Amino acid sequence: MPYRTSDKMRRKKDAKRTAMMQAAVQVFSEKGYHAATVRDIVQAADVAIGTFYFYFPDKETLFLYLYEETADFLVQAVQQGVSGRAKLTEQIAHGVQSYVNIALYEPTVVFLLLVGGVGAVPSLSAKREQFREAMIRIWQRPLDHALDQGLIPTQNTRRAAEAITGACDEVILNLLQNPRGENEAPAAIKDLSFFILRGLGALGSPAADK
Amino acid sequence: MPYRTSDKMRRKKDAKRTAMMQAAVQVFSEKGYHAATVRDIVQAADVAIGTFYFYFPDKETLFLYLYEETADFLVQAVQQGVSGRAKLTEQIAHGVQSYVNIALYEPTVVFLLLVGGVGAVPSLSAKREQFREAMIRIWQRPLDHALDQGLIPTQNTRRAAEAITGACDEVILNLLQNPRGENEAPAAIKDLSFFILRGLGALGSPAADK
Amino acid sequence: MPYRTSDKMRRKKDAKRTAMMQAAVQVFSEKGYHAATVRDIVQAADVAIGTFYFYFPDKETLFLYLYEETADFLVQAVQQGVSGRAKLTEQIAHGVQSYVNIALYEPTVVFLLLVGGVGAVPSLSAKREQFREAMIRIWQRPLDHALDQGLIPTQNTRRAAEAITGACDEVILNLLQNPRGENEAPAAIKDLSFFILRGLGALGSPAADK
Amino acid sequence: MPYRTSDKMRRKKDAKRTAMMQAAVQVFSEKGYHAATVRDIVQAADVAIGTFYFYFPDKETLFLYLYEETADFLVQAVQQGVSGRAKLTEQIAHGVQSYVNIALYEPTVVFLLLVGGVGAVPSLSAKREQFREAMIRIWQRPLDHALDQGLIPTQNTRRAAEAITGACDEVILNLLQNPRGENEAPAAIKDLSFFILRGLGALGSPAADK
DNA sequence: CATGAATGAGGGTTCATTCAT
DNA sequence: AATGAATGAACCCTCATTCAT
Structure with a gap:
């Protein structure tokens, strides 16, 4: 059965999204926009680099x-x-x-x-x-x-x-x-x-x- | 004015150095540190890129x-x-x-x-x-x-x-x-x-x- | 026509399979093998990306x-x-x-x-x-x-x-x-x-x- | 003294450029445009990847x-x-x-x-x-x-x-x-x-x- | 002194593929 | 069966830096 896209998953996804954004704020404020790499951000959020681009279109937009x-x-x-x-x-x-x-x-x-x-x-x-x-x-x-x-x-x-x-x-x-x-x-x-x-x-x- | 040629003599010698520093201020303030490239600076100063590294150890130091x-x-x-x-x-x-x-x-x-x-x-x-x-x-x-x-x-x-x-x-x-x-x-x-x-x-x- | 559903029965089951194959021909011929992405194909077929890998081993094989x-x-x-x-x-x-x-x-x-x-x-x-x-x-x-x-x-x-x-x-x-x-x-x-x-x-x- | 930009160097540069183009033709015709990577080309030409972009604006243009x-x-x-x-x-x-x-x-x-x-x-x-x-x-x-x-x-x-x-x-x-x-x-x-x-x-x- | 050809680490981004649900 | 979130290898390209000339 197609998995429950409504309840638990959605919340989990939002949580991860939020976590990544917080990590991004952290990294950006520490290093500044240019010096902060997407790799830094995903490391701070403990996810793979592809995950970043699953949630956000690109570094600048984020x-x-x-x-x-x-x-x-x-x-x-x-x-x-x-x-x-x-x-x-x-x-x-x-x-x-x-x-x-x-x-x-x-x-x-x-x-x-x-x-x-x-x-x-x-x-x-x-x-x-x-x-x-x-x-x-x-x-x-x-x-x-x-x-x-x-x-x-x-x-x-x-x-x-x-x-x-x-x-x-x-x-x-x-x-x-x-x-x-x-x-x-x-x-x-x-x-x-x-x-x-x-x-x-x-x-x-x-x-x-x- | 800042970054003038230190003191008195070695006028010729420092012509390029001065040009590069002035160009650097311009470029840095326009683009910010990271976005400004060494190439931008030397182009603005109309010198070769090698010349930059003769006068300055690196971009950061400058x-x-x-x-x-x-x-x-x-x-x-x-x-x-x-x-x-x-x-x-x-x-x-x-x-x-x-x-x-x-x-x-x-x-x-x-x-x-x-x-x-x-x-x-x-x-x-x-x-x-x-x-x-x-x-x-x-x-x-x-x-x-x-x-x-x-x-x-x-x-x-x-x-x-x-x-x-x-x-x-x-x-x-x-x-x-x-x-x-x-x-x-x-x-x-x-x-x-x-x-x-x-x-x-x-x-x-x-x-x-x- | 090519890539019809093999023979006779399993109509429903193969509806998605067929849709994906037709979509694939379309996408491949429009963009060429490399430029065509699996995502392009599944989007054109209106199925999830996981479904692709249920029916086909990989892009190349398909x-x-x-x-x-x-x-x-x-x-x-x-x-x-x-x-x-x-x-x-x-x-x-x-x-x-x-x-x-x-x-x-x-x-x-x-x-x-x-x-x-x-x-x-x-x-x-x-x-x-x-x-x-x-x-x-x-x-x-x-x-x-x-x-x-x-x-x-x-x-x-x-x-x-x-x-x-x-x-x-x-x-x-x-x-x-x-x-x-x-x-x-x-x-x-x-x-x-x-x-x-x-x-x-x-x-x-x-x-x-x- | 600014090095002789006219004679020997120019010829050498042209030679390298030509070599890279020949290598590129080879690689492109072997693998096709998409499958051929810039790395393939520079390896075939035995130069660094940066050299490619010194001579050519990008892969597509070349x-x-x-x-x-x-x-x-x-x-x-x-x-x-x-x-x-x-x-x-x-x-x-x-x-x-x-x-x-x-x-x-x-x-x-x-x-x-x-x-x-x-x-x-x-x-x-x-x-x-x-x-x-x-x-x-x-x-x-x-x-x-x-x-x-x-x-x-x-x-x-x-x-x-x-x-x-x-x-x-x-x-x-x-x-x-x-x-x-x-x-x-x-x-x-x-x-x-x-x-x-x-x-x-x-x-x-x-x-x-x- | 001065040059600019050459380098390659590293950055942003894509995309085939996997797997928990 | 079906889904789509998650992964990470690999791509294209930039740019600080070096060094033979």
Whole structure:
């Protein structure tokens, strides 16, 4: 009898597919797109090389897909952190927190996004650009709103959003690479949030910190 | 400029060497480390492939050397912008200005540093780390000084320096990639400086901008 | 038709087998032996790839078998056209007619035989050789007979048979590839028959054509 | 000093290139396009695999080039045999002779042309078609001329030319594969010429042979 | 010094074939 | 019987590197 294609097998297949994708993220973030070979990936996933091409059309497509999925995930997570609040201070704080949390939980993924194999594949440059743009826009929207309501002084919100994006990336990268002490993350979140909010002019008096 | 002919004489001799290094920066920043081939470089420099290996031990070494020299150049330029002033506001403003100026003058070089072939070569990761570290320290020193003098509120200056570094990178990258209007650069410098200074709490009242 | 289900019963059982063989002829003649993949075949037959290996030991064996069966079919058809007649002129004419008819009815099959994946598989060369040989012999027998009876002048009948075989192949190939006009086939049959019969010296006076 | 690129080296390079092409013809005609690997070719030429790609862009291009060159050579040789004469009988005889001579002198090449890797590469099918067409046209021209002058009876010269082409191919193929006796070639030339000329109706009385 | 022909390890990808289900 | 996921040898091709000239 033709074997049960529905139940167990399907799940198993999905599991293997997922395992391979995780292995791929790992390898890509460790070596970058070009240096990572398909052979590396299948070894990490402990499957034969043919299996890779059974699940994915080719290396580039997988990488692009991984990058996009990963980027979407991060973008939405941060977006959620931001959009659930009303006050700018909370929006920033929660956005930063979401970002840091994900970075700590999935350092590999964040690494892939921030320092992945840029320049390697033309189509990736575009994807990377989109990702940066999405992150910037996440920050810019609340800024525009706050500006409208006179909560922050007149300023180029686009540029401010760029600065926020860059600041977050760098702080998080440092947090991941130099894991100082135990609970450094909460401190980083607070420091970063304050820096950003002050930078935006959203805080009353400059002395109002810790 | 980086990678000039060391010092004074041996002009002729180093003509080819220089040509190759300039070509290499160009090619590396366009294609990334892996995608750039030695053939690409020698063709751009209009020399034979054998000549490459007369002047440089191999592709990796050249890239590392180029990266280092380029990084040093940028670091020193920004350092100079910062260290020549006394007041924190001026230090930040001039540091940012130096960075932006170089980015506009040598976009290729800055691209190479910011999104170069990371992860490609193990030894490069270390180099990149050093570069980021150097940039962060440039900003941290004046912060520590200002903190000592009570010019800015209590804060983690290391983290603030990270944020500044990241903010600069992102704003500059955007400036290079989306060249909006004519004299966007001065505006970017001002915006960025204000954001940073406010973020540090170095400005009196939050309404004191433009 | 070739590759029918051997004999009588096991209809259902062989439905897939037959489908695959027909698909295989199609695919092989379109792409040639090497370029045709087992996947192509099973897709065309709408069965799973495992099914292929249940019915056939491997790709090569199937191809060989197909080639042989196909060749036998063509050989016997032409043979029948020839052997049913008494006069040389009719033997030639009917042989040619049979050949052309089959070519028009099953162009795929004839293509496979004439320009199939030669050289691809060592064992195929032998098979192809046999097929050519069989075709040549079909023609040679009536020639020998005619020679015995003094109906054609002294000549090397083997060589003449070779020439006939080649002439038929080429004319038919052209008929299939450049389908000029409607009823070109009858004209081709007549032209070819006359050419051959004259070539053999079987016709009285050279002016006795159309 | 930059080494002498003009004299000795150039010749040596050309020699190697030629050697590789000859090796390629050999391998291609033995195994067919698909089954022949680049490794086969470089092994036959006793060079490294990289050398292949230094001289030729890729396998397909080389094969196409080889096929074309080879086809042109054969076509022109036969053409020359035909066009140098005035009488149809001599044109046919010399054309056939040229063809046979080349086949005996370069059996590999002729094999490649007649049973080369057809169906393998789309672009090759076109090339093969061109070659067949050229051969057919070589024969058709003198036929048209002879028809105009009333030297042969009314007939479809195109079809006759196709028959001639096919007849030649088959006889020659058999001559190469079954080398019977010593000087079989002259006999084959004579047999074939007579068959063709009679087939065309160019000979007075059918009994006028050997 | 300079050249570029020559090398071959290694990368991405295909595809005939197997076997647990 | 039938399926299709899994395998891995082998293919084509690239490119860093060497070395005779």
